[in-house]
Amino acid sequence: MRITQGTFSFLPDLTDAQICAQVDHCLAKGWAVSVEHTDDIHPRNTYWEMFGMPMFDLHDAAGALQEIAACRATFPERYIRVNAFDSTRGWETVRLSFIVNRPKVEPELRLARTEGPGRLQRYAIETRGR
């Protein structure tokens, strides 16, 4: 099951040149780019593990791409995403986030139902097959 999280996730996987163009766009806007990875793709898992520091004072996408390549080499079977953080006052948040690496076999998300007292039913999302 193809996980769709973040920007561009309904598109085919981005090529390195496309990632480069996106990162260049972020840098031109003055956003700080960072690389994160996880093996837990649950939608509620907002905080992925950081791969190195966020790259402040980066001028060119080549530096970020190098970091992405290093992360892919270390965790080929994990999800890797690129975040672009806008530190401008009033924003101070992630402005763009997209997946740049997926495991070969992606886990499945499944809706689990739990019966409660009476006719109550509780729902939860479960990740399967990881």
Added chain:
Amino acid sequence: MSSALTLPESAPATGHSADVSALLAELDAELVGLAPVKRRIAEIAALLAVDQARAAIGLKGTAPGLHMSFTGNPGTGKTTVALKMAGILHRLGYVRKGHLVAVTRDDLVGQYIGHTAPKTREVLKKAMGGVLFIDEAYYLYRPENERDYGQEAIEILLQAMENQRGDLVVILAGYKDRMARFFECNPGFSSRVAHHVDFPDYTREELMKIATLMLGRLGYAFDEGATAAFERYLERRMAQPHFANARSVRNALDRARLRHASRVFPRLEAAGREALTTFIADDILASRVFEGEETGATHA
């Protein structure tokens, strides 16, 4: 058939060479002297322009390695030229962003085991798409301490210089003799640095021109007496130890500004444009450099 093909392609090529010559003219106007440096920059600019023209007609060539070493005494303009070089390489389309990251040993070498590699990589990442300027590069290599972390930084630098030639240009700078020894001890560096540019010391005339240029930028000028005095000042200062070329000139002018200010200050209300912008001979002659002369005069 060939003429029809080459015509549209030669048009951008000439546009480009016009850009290059404008750039070189600009360099000539802004930098005094430094003939060998300008010649080398002109050669590199020509090479890049020709390469682009060749690429336009489908001739393939690999990107030339442009790592450089700038050697010369202090104050001969190494950093200034490096800054200009970043702009030039950007305009020639060799580097993508054209910024300059200036570092010294401290920025590359860590303080404990395992600290150096991330630190150096961080600097390299910042310099991507631009120029990495390593001032006094020979401090990276300390043969007297075999556990020095500088060696680690050197290895990472060498790797980046080889594998990411298209992403960044490394410029090493320092004194000539020490750089020569550094290259001798690190053959990896000397084989990867294609351009060795030596910055000659300035002559007195050139320093005079630099002084006039600096004053012009600050909105000051010498009167006739001050010009003669400053020429004499340069002559004496150049013979003294620790003469740092253009930097010494700048410092001398800064001190002259102080003297000028304290001379003008008591009658500030009456001072006109002339008085506010002109150095007179006394502003220069009060310098410590002339001390020997005065005592000599009293002895005579």
